[in-house]
Structure formats: structure tokens, C-alpha cells
Amino acid sequence: MTMDRQTRDHSPRPVDAEPLLQIKHLSVDFRLPTSVVHAVQDVSLAVHAGETLAVVGESGSGKSATALSVLGLNPTPPCVYTGGEILFDGHDLLKLSEKELGRIRGRDIAMVFQDPMTSLDPLQHVGAQVAEVLGHHTGMSRAEAREAALAALDEVGIPDPAQRYRQYPHELSGGLRQRVMIATALVGRPRVLIADEPTTALDVTVQRQILDLLVTLQHKHDMAVVLITHDLAVVAETADRVAVMNKGEVVESGDVLDVFDRPADDYTRRLLTVTPRLEAA
Numbered sequence: 001m002t003m004d005r006q007t008r009d010h011s012p013r014p015v016d017a018e019p020l021l022q023i024k025h026l027s028v029d030f031r032l033p034t035s036v037v038h039a040v041q042d043v044s045l046a047v048h049a050g051e052t053l054a055v056v057g058e059s060g061s062g063k064s065a066t067a068l069s070v071l072g073l074n075p076t077p078p079c080v081y082t083g084g085e086i087l088f089d090g091h092d093l094l095k096l097s098e099k100e101l102g103r104i105r106g107r108d109i110a111m112v113f114q115d116p117m118t119s120l121d122p123l124q125h126v127g128a129q130v131a132e133v134l135g136h137h138t139g140m141s142r143a144e145a146r147e148a149a150l151a152a153l154d155e156v157g158i159p160d161p162a163q164r165y166r167q168y169p170h171e172l173s174g175g176l177r178q179r180v181m182i183a184t185a186l187v188g189r190p191r192v193l194i195a196d197e198p199t200t201a202l203d204v205t206v207q208r209q210i211l212d213l214l215v216t217l218q219h220k221h222d223m224a225v226v227l228i229t230h231d232l233a234v235v236a237e238t239a240d241r242v243a244v245m246n247k248g249e250v251v252e253s254g255d256v257l258d259v260f261d262r263p264a265d266d267y268t269r270r271l272l273t274v275t276p277r278l279e280a281a
């Protein structure tokens, strides 16, 4: 499988640039009543500003547990962080208090999940939910937060934002709901966006539009994006680098073009052969 290097936008970055977010030797267990799941084992990942790192692997390989660790969102218990560091802005996020992490969530590092229905409040107007993020993180007045939320809805391509502002999540299509989630994530201008299967629940045409939107916004705001997905075609189209996870470990990582053209690990090779859509990517 080969990909056209000419058509991909790989913005060069200074070789000595520090990663914005760095996960070093992270290990995470889930201690259940009768067993222990070693969900993440000695995982190291790094992402720079303006770069997309894809984390791929089959279901249960530890992608989400790794991503959720960044913002301390794995349920504790049963989750126990057994080793490693997550470095952001000179801090080890694993050592921060809940209050300190709360300040980083949404403002510096934001997440988008697969299913907006579980992340959005069904009883609150969508616009108010976008504005609420600003209330948490800035000193904006209500009117200013409303204006900024309207601008964010507009930026993510929601038609007629003033009217949509006053709708509830169930009144929107799946694609529009995911756009609201993205607006909610990005309105605080985070430097890192973690997107966990952001398009899996959507039909193929809408998937394309949402991915295009994420790429556009990433370039516009020079964000670092960690994209969790099991879809290698999505990786081929959007990511700069890829880390392949299997059974809690990173088995291979590198430039997407290199890894996909010349996979070094058997597991990566197997993943690539079961993804026919890649041929067209």
C-alpha cells in the first residue's frame, strides 16, 4: 500500500521543538473485584503544536484509557495509575489535584467524544452549553460569552447559529450535534484537542465533513490533535504521525507514510491488510 506524499500537507516543524504533550511510560490498571486489567502498559507518546498524532488499534487495545488519562477522566476506582508521567506545560498532569486539572480541562486541553448525546446536556440549549465553557474559564460577561458562543457555532459550520443556539441536542442531526461538541471543545481555544472516535457514530458523508472541519480548525488555531480511531483510512487522510496499540502497548509508531508504507510490526501489517478502504486513500 502506498500513499501519495505530494497531496499531504506535512508542515515542517523545527527539529528541536519540544512536544506540547508528552506521555512517558504510562501504565494504567483497572482493578476489578476478581481480576486486574493491564489496560495501558509502558505507553510513550508525544504530540507537537500543529500536528496530528493518531492512536490506532483494535477495540480494547487501550486507546481510550490512554486518552482519558491525560485529563484524569478514567473512573477511579477501578482505575489506578501505576506508572509514568503525562507532561504538559512543565507539569506532570498525573500529579495535579482535581481542582488544578479542572483548570486545564477545556481551556488548555479539550476532548471530543464519539457520541455527543452522552456528552451534551439533553436539558440545556446547545448554545448555552458552548457559552458555559467560557463562563468556567474566562471572566467574560454573559453577553460576551453568548457572542463568543455564536461565533463558535458559526465557525464550526452550523447554519443560522442564532436560531440553533436555542435548540436542544435532540433537535439536531447527529452531524450538527458533533459540530456543537467541537464548538464546545474549541471555544476555550485549547492548545491540545483529543478526539476519541469523533466520527464513528456518523454516516460516511458526514464523517468526511467533520474530519475536514477538524483539520481546518487545527490548522487555523495551530492545535496539537490526538486522534483516537480504529479507522486506518481516517489516519491516512488526516494524521502526521501514528502510534499503533495492541493489548495496552504501543507496538509501533512513526510518520504515517513510513508506518503505512513499511510497517515494521506484524500487528500493524495485519491491521493494514484488514482495511480495504486504504487502497483508495
Ligand SMILES: Nc1ncnc2c1ncn2[C@@H]1O[C@H](COP(=O)(O)OP(=O)(O)OP(=O)(O)O)[C@@H](O)[C@H]1O
Residues within 6 Å of the ligand: 030, 032, 037, 039, 057, 058, 059, 060, 061, 062, 063, 064, 065, 066, 075, 078, 230
Ligand atoms: N472503566 C473501566 N473499568 C474496567 N475496565 C475498563 C474500563 N475502561 C476500560 N477498561 C478495559 O481496559 C482495556 C482497554 O480499554 P479501552 O477502552 O482503552 O480500549 P480502546 O482501545 O479504546 O477500545 P475501543 O476502541 O473499543 O474504545 C479493555 O480491556 C477494557 O475492557
